[in-house]
Amino acid sequence: MKNILRELRKGRGWTQEELAVRLDVSRQTINALEAGRYDPSIRLAFRIARLFERKAEDIFDDEGRP
């Protein structure tokens, strides 16, 4: 699933480790999310949306997937 997590993180000046601490997930999870290799659960997607004060659908784009 495509997303703009990397852009949002860099916009705040955070490293992957700093974002991992804020979301209480591992750094590997942040890396996989940013690379589009892992689709987050609904709960994690909402946590990310709240952290960046955006709607989840503004951050994640599942267009082209069934």
Next chain:
Amino acid sequence: MTRPPLSTPDAARRRFMVIQMVVLAAFAVVMIATATIMQRIDSPTHRWLYAAGPVAILILWAWEFFRMIRRDDEMMQVIHLRAVALSAGLVLLAASLWGILERLLQAPGLPNFLLLPAFAVVYSVAIIRFTSRR
């Protein structure tokens, strides 16, 4: 430059890796020591008490292992389960193949107490390989 603190899952995994190395080293030492001591002990009660040492160490390892998985995050739990499935499958396959050789060709008996440490080693390699791609 100071590094940021680790997230709870990262810290839990690092803690487990240290504990695993210490516990497996302790298991090897206690196992050898117990086997040596056992040769000089006749009392069945004392033999059971000494045998409880290495057993307790492996139970501690299993406890820490599942605690670490429970503390990890959603993606890492999936990776852990894949590594557990792969390691258990490989160790089971190797033990079964060896069992066939034992049965049919009178190959030397496989020391069963090595199965869990073997699982731990294969699991560690699998988890490093799975997470290095992340």
